[in-house]
Amino acid sequence: MPPPSATTSDASARFQLISGNRLDRLAARLGARLAQPSAGVDDDDLRPETVLVPQPALRHWLLQTLAEQHGVAANLDIRTPTDLIWVLLRAERPELPVASPWDPERLRWPLYALLSDPDAALPPAVRAHLQAAGGGDAAALARFALAGQLAQAFDRYLGYRADWLAQWEAGAERDDWQATLWRLLRRRMGEAPHRAQLIADWLQRHDREGAMGDQATRPLALPPRLSAFGTLHVPPDQLRMLGVAAQWCAVDFYLPTPSAEYWGDVEALRTRLRADGPDKLPAALAEYQADNPLLRDWGAGGREIVAQLFSYDSVVPESEIEVFAPPGRDSLLHRLQDDILHRAPPRDDDTLAARDASLQVHACHSRLREVEVLHDRLRAMLDPHSPEGRAFDPPLQPREVAVMAPDIGAYLPLARAVFGGVDANDPRHIPFSLADRPLVQSHPLLAAFVDLLDLGDTPLRAGAFLDLLSVPAIAQAQGLDAAALARLAQWCEAAAIRWGEDADARVRAGVGRWREYSFDFGFDRLLAGYAAGSDALLPGPGDDALPLAPVPVLEGGDAEGLDRALAVYARLRALAAWMRTPHAAQAWAERLGQDLQGVLAPVPADGAEAQARQRLLEALDALAEDAAGAGDTALPAAVVRTALRERLLQPPRQQPWLSGGVTFAGMVPLRTVPFRVICLLGLDADAFPRRDGGADIQRTVDALQGRAPRRLGDRSVREDDRFLFLQLLCAAGDVFYLSYGGKDARDGSVREPSAVVSELLDVVERMHGADAPARLRLEHPLQPFSATAFGPATRPDAQTGDTYDANSALPRFSYRREWRVAPVAAAALATPPPFVPPQWAIDAVDADARDDASAADALPDRDALQDFFANPARAWLRERLGLKLGERSRSVDDDEPLGEDGLLRHAVLRALLSDLDGMDASAASADRAQADDSKRNDSAGVDADTLARELRARGALPPGLDGERLIDDTRPLAQAFRRGVGRVRADAQPERTPVESTAPVAFRFDDVWRDAEGRHLRLLIEPGKANGKRLLRAGLDHLLLAAVHGADARTVLVTEWDRKSEKEKQQPPDAIAQQACPLESEEAQRRLNTLLALARRGRARPLAFAPNASWTYVDTLRQAPKKNAEPPGHAEAWKKAHDNFAPDFGDFGEVNDRWLSLAFRPDGLFDAVDSANARDFAETARMVFDALPIWDELPLKTPEKAAAEDTAAEGTAAAAAKAPRKRATRKAAADKAADAADSDGDGA
Secondary structure (H helix, E strand, O other): OOOOOOOOOOOOOOEEEEEEOOHHHHHHHHHHHHOOOOOOOOOOOOOOEEEEOOOHHHHHHHHHHHHHHHOOOOOEEEEOHHHHHHHHHHHHOOOOOOOOOOOHHHHHHHHHHHHHOOOOOOOHHHHHHHHHOOOHHHHHHHHHHHHHHHHHHHHHHHHHOHHHHHHHHOOOOOOOHHHHHHHHHHHHOOOOOOHHHHHHHHHHHHOOOOOOHHHOOOOOOOOOEEEEEOOOOOOHHHHHHHHHHOOOOEEEEEEEOOOOOOOOOOOOHHHHHHHHOHHHHHHHHHHHHHOOHHHHHHOHHHHHHHHHHHHOOOOOOOEEEEOOOOOOOOOHHHHHHHHHHOOOOOOOOOOOOOOOOOEEEEEEOOHHHHHHHHHHHHHHHHOOOOHHHHOOOOOOOHHHEEEEEOOHHHHHHHHHHHHOOOOOOOOOOOOEEEOOOOHHHOOHHHHHHHHHHHHHOOOOEHHHHHHHHHOHHHHHHHOOOHHHHHHHHHHHHHOOOOEOOOHHHHHHHOOOOOOOOOHHHHHHHHHHHHHHOOOOOEOOOOOOOOOEOOOOOOOHHHHHHHHHHHHHHHHHHHHHHHHOOOEOHHHHHHHHHHHHHHOOOOOOOOHHHHHHHHHHHHHHHHHHHHHHHHOOOOEOHHHHHHHHHHHHOOOOOOOOOOOOOEEEEEOOOOOOOOEEEEEEOOOEOOOOOOOOOOOOOOOHHHHHOOOOOOOOOOOOHHHHHHHHHHHHHHHEEEEEEEEEEOEOOOOOOEOOEOHHHHHHHHHHHHHHOOOHHHHHEEEOOOOOOOHHHHOOOOEEOOOOOOEEOOOOOOOOOOOOHHHOOOHHHHHHHOOOOOOOOHHHOOOHHHHHOOOHHHHHHHOOEHHHHHHHHHOHHHHHHHHHHOOOOOOOOOOOOOOOOOOOOHHHHHHHHHHHOOOOEOEOHHHHOOOOOOOOHHHOOOOOOOOHHHHHHHHHHOOOOOOHHHHHHHHHHHHHHHHHHHHHHHHHHOOOOOOEOOEEEOOOOEEEEOOEEEOOOOOEEEEEEEEEEOOHHHHHHHHHHHHHHHHHHHHHEEEEEEEEOOOOOHHHHOOOOOEEEEEEOOOOHHHHHHHHHHHHHHHHHHHHOOOOOOHHHHHHHHHHHHOOOOOOOOOOOHHHHHHHHHHHHOOOOOOOOHHHOHHHHHHOOOOOOOOOOOOHHHHHHHHHHHHHHHHOOOEEEEOOOOHHHHHHHHOOOOHHHHHHHOOOOOOOOOHHHHHHHHHHHHOOOOOO
16 A cells, blocks of 8 residues: 555565564464565474563563464464564664663653752753642652653653754753753763664664665564564654664565555645645645545554555565455445545445444433343353344354453452343353553552552551551451451440551641550550459549540450450551651562562462562562662652552563453553454543643654644654544444443533544435434433333343344343333332331221230330330331341441531430439449549539540540530530539439339439429430430330329429520530420320330331421421411421431431331332322320320529529510520410311321
8 A cells, every 4th residue: 555656666674574564364364474484494403483462461462372273382482572673673782781771660750859959950941830839748759750750751752853852962952941950960870871762873873875785784683573463652763673674584574454546645724724735625635535544643643554555665575465355335334434444534325224323322310221231242242142133143252342442440449340240051151351550459459559559658547557467468367357347346436546656747747746545545445454444543643644445345355356456557657657768679578568568478379479479579679670760769658658559550571362252451451452342431532532731841742733843753742542433433343332421410411422432423314314423322220220221121131031122223121120010010110018017007096906915025124115116117117027127237447536526426415414313323434424422412523634634535525626516615505404403303302213114114213313392303415406306215204104193203304405596506616405395194104005006006017206307397386386477397397307317418317227218118118298298297296295195384583683683774675585484385275286287188
């Protein structure tokens, strides 16, 4: 395919160009060529044949292909052109190192040392850039990043702008900052010749057509024959070396090209007009329309090698051989390829078949959905009985499918989850292999090592520590099984271990000096608890130190597990301290390797672990080798971490390429390898193709963007990606599958595909009309269990029973049978079956008719009754089904509590009130500290300073000022509680009178006093607002007390004032005392019997009751109507109850109760305001709270009110403004509101 004006009269002696559009045909030609010995080589010459490939992945495919064609593929030296060229250069200059110091990954380190040298005469612009980064790690990382960018730029200049470097070394451009840095770098590296100089010297000595003429000598180490296979991007100097090598040996250049025509002159219309001017628009437009749009718009990245080869400047082929294979025009994909092959414009001479799925575009909501949809589509293609599978002749095999993505690393874990989540014995299983996988994803040990590198500048956290111990290799070495790791997590939680080694770690983090929540703090508590066996406070070290609060959670056999964890922690702590000081690269490699081996077993558990260890040690050795160019420059942990992380994020050189099954890989390694099905994922507009940086350090970008003259061979990242897409399109044999994120998973907004996808569909539209692109594009639902994902049930598959739409090129279907309901139950897709079937219900009358003894046994005492009404759904699931829900697994908290934590505020309030009679000791014991009784009394209460130290010692208080502020903010509320308690107990007798009974419910109260009138007084203190749960507990207890003592029973509940209105919220927190209305004994027993009947009904079927939401419903109905307004009805009460059940923020609503969610699945406790479930909820709520007593507020004298009464100027108006607040209405008002609700139109 040479251009019409080209001649080959000055052909290189033995340079042969073989071009073709199919890599497998080029491989067949290569195999046939290698099967014949080289000219002038004896048959017994055992030197290997040298084959050059652009990517290591292509080596595996080539070996496999040659072995399939010839039965064996051996004695082949397959390497990259860069590696061969360095071998040839070292043969001439033995003093050169084995690895080129001019490779970007090695050149970066002397540049970093140069930028870090305080005595270096850096250009002012560079120095200002580095100073802007600040100091410390930020400055070091800025130097390392700049060094990496400069290394890439200088590497590009060595291949494409060697004349610039020569001019800079000669002293040109004195004021240019890059020229200055290059001269400084050359002096720092000892004036050793760089790669461009070495190549120029090599060419001069061996080029017969150069200045040496006949005195030129054969290059050393040059093999008898060279074969460059699939190489597309070759810098001009390397191509010139191949041309000179062809003067001494046979050089075969196998060029994969999408077109059989010469296309080295293709260019975009904009580029043409920029060069020729607008006057040439008509001629340019005519040529533009007559050219192939895909080759024209996407081929710029590959035309450079074509132009170089056929310019005959670097090489002059002796012969040119074409092995093109026309794809035919039997499908849309093949017609696209055929037009590209012949460099022809799109033709509409063929119709688009109804079932033509050779080109498919799938729009999904997320990467996970892309992989799920891909699995279903591939399963259909691999099934010879499906319509998709019957399109392949012969049937498609998994190894003939390749899946690629611009960022394949983001898809590999998802592929493992989706493809690996199907059992190997399942007919839906698709074998697969994950190639091009980053090292860090290949084994948990590698991922743990990457996290370990953060210790140098990031405090150790509890979650990271436990994750490290959970790595199988480390857990096995330390003898920690799953149970031991679970116990260790519980110990860390109990001992309040969060982050940081000690108080110094807090100082380094800039948050102050405090020891609480550190590892030392928690481990000391665990060890003290193991030694002391109790949680009694112990003196802390030093006079000002916090007391030591032991955590007695360890048992005898647990000591060994804790000891092993402490040993790992000690090693990590020592390593972290060492990492905070910069060291030379060799010292880093040795220390990290030693500590890695120190936490592992002497012998690896399996081959995978052995390989992971080997790769880690190789990465450390490579760091030491590459960074040798930095000399003695000390490297901080941040730089070492960045360098090692970059290396471990790269795929290993030896990996399972083409090892069977569907191959997942990046787009570059397999760019020209033919597969029958090629699938591209992640083709989003912002992901592919990439863009060239506008302010890139590499000045070749200026040429690409028209700001400087462009030279042959200049490469653009964006043009390379577009040409890559063209190569993949031409490499697909039967199906080209494209996928992208078509909609945002959060808000459903439309997202555009990559520009290349849109351009491809535009060409399809030119070929087959405006409706064609829509036939090739399919939008998938957000969820895989959506009914839309399964499509219409028009035809069942004979093997699996799955259904397809036979009338569509891209039918909707899914093989995930477990997420689809059978057609006879299709209506259940919208309404899944209830958890409690109707046949399980037992009529309440039948339940009452059961044996009385059995019924009594079900609720034997007060605790059982309280437990039932606290969560009837839980009681039913436990008693009726014997169901136990395990504790929700949650990760260990890595952060200490903050001052706004409502649970901590509640715990502090409990602790401040822990000495008061009326506090539930069993409920308070977990939250309060063991305070000194000598410092407590009802008037003064707990000493706040002592309490603060005790809470800090137990990890129950935010550290620093947050904790002090929490104590200070809670103390006024505690004092208000004390005033309320004191007011109630002012006239009570000091002796307690126990009260007990056995019928109708057994109970015993030991905390009952006699008031001045001889009534039985029980005081309940609830440090919180009077919500449904608290009123329920107190109300049940009052019914029990009244059932024995009738109207003489007196129950007072002291809670926090619930400030609801905006005016009330402006006032300080306060306490409120409420007294249960007196009940006669018979009335109390009647109400208890009502509740017991409800409890028996709740044993037959889950009771539609949630204490807080149910109380909100009833309380709303009881509220007095506003002026000129109707009383609150069912709809309003239902809405407020729902808002309480499922609040808009936080996770404290009863909607998160797992027992309720399970028992009332699928509709939930709140489904619709007019549903039968709603009526059941409303009726149960009123039955429960109508049976409980009404509460009236007791007047409490606040300091504000006392001040108002003592100030004569305030007068009566001030006293009235501080009048007692009413918390509830009288029974008559409640009954009136309830009657109004009964007659309400919404009906409950």
